[in-house]
Amino acid sequence: MFVRKCEISDVKEVYDLICELEDTSFIYANFEVAFNCKMKDKENYCILAVEENSIIGFLSLNINYQLHHAGKVATIEELVVTGKYRSKGAGKLLLGSAIECAENNGCDVIELTSNFTRERAHNFYIKNGFEKGSYKFKMKL
Numbered sequence: 001m002f003v004r005k006c007e008i009s010d011v012k013e014v015y016d017l018i019c020e021l022e023d024t025s026f027i028y029a030n031f032e033v034a035f036n037c038k039m040k041d042k043e044n045y046c047i048l049a050v051e052e053n054s055i056i057g058f059l060s061l062n063i064n065y066q067l068h069h070a071g072k073v074a075t076i077e078e079l080v081v082t083g084k085y086r087s088k089g090a091g092k093l094l095l096g097s098a099i100e101c102a103e104n105n106g107c108d109v110i111e112l113t114s115n116f117t118r119e120r121a122h123n124f125y126i127k128n129g130f131e132k133g134s135y136k137f138k139m140k141l
Contacts, residue, residue, distance in 0.1 A: 001090060003097045006046035006058070011035050013055040014046075021080035047097050049081065049090040057081040059094040063105050074102030076112035079121075095128055 006014065015031050038044045043064050049057030059079045066073045076098055081090045102110045113136040114121050126132075 001049060001051045001056075001088075001093060003047050003049055003093055006039070006048050008036065008039050010048060010055060014048075014058050017055070017058045017080045017082060018078060020082060021078065045098075045101050047094055047101075049085075049094050051085065051090070056085040057090040057094050059098055061098045061101055063102065063107060069108055071108040072106050074098065074105070074107040074110040076110065079112070091124060092128065 011032055014035060015026070015028060018031070019025050038060065039046065043062055045061040045063070047059045047061070048055050049059075057080060060077045062075045062077055063072060064075075065071065076095075079091065079094060079098075081094070099110060111133075112125070112130070114125065122132075
């Protein structure tokens with residue numbers, strides 16, 4: 001198992017993983033537009049976990065300055081490992097790559113949000129050094 005940088009040509013595999021994460025389907029054309037924008041944005045880093053030439057995990061990381069931190073912050077926007085590869089080290093490998101990327105880019109903190117229902121994911125993050133620190137509020141527009 002290894003990690004590599006995500007490429008534009010990986011869009012279909014990433015689409016499948018994100019649909020699995022959200023337990024829904026998206027309009028593929030809309031997803032492809034969003035994916036291409038993310039891939040072109042120099043503040044975003046997309047990383048894949050690969051096993052036997054198959055993409056089994058995906059992580060996207062955004063790095064930017066935040067005033068309330070008075071410095072650079074890395075935000076994990078998505079982290080997903082396909083079902084049969086969970087608890088086999090892929091998530092830890094992706095997370096380690098994200099932390100290394102954040103450190104290499106001078107970030108003071110790395111953060112993420114996770115749905116209340118994803119208790120298994122919460123335990124994973126806590127086990128890997130994260131602390132619960134806030135609530136995320138949203139409004140559908």
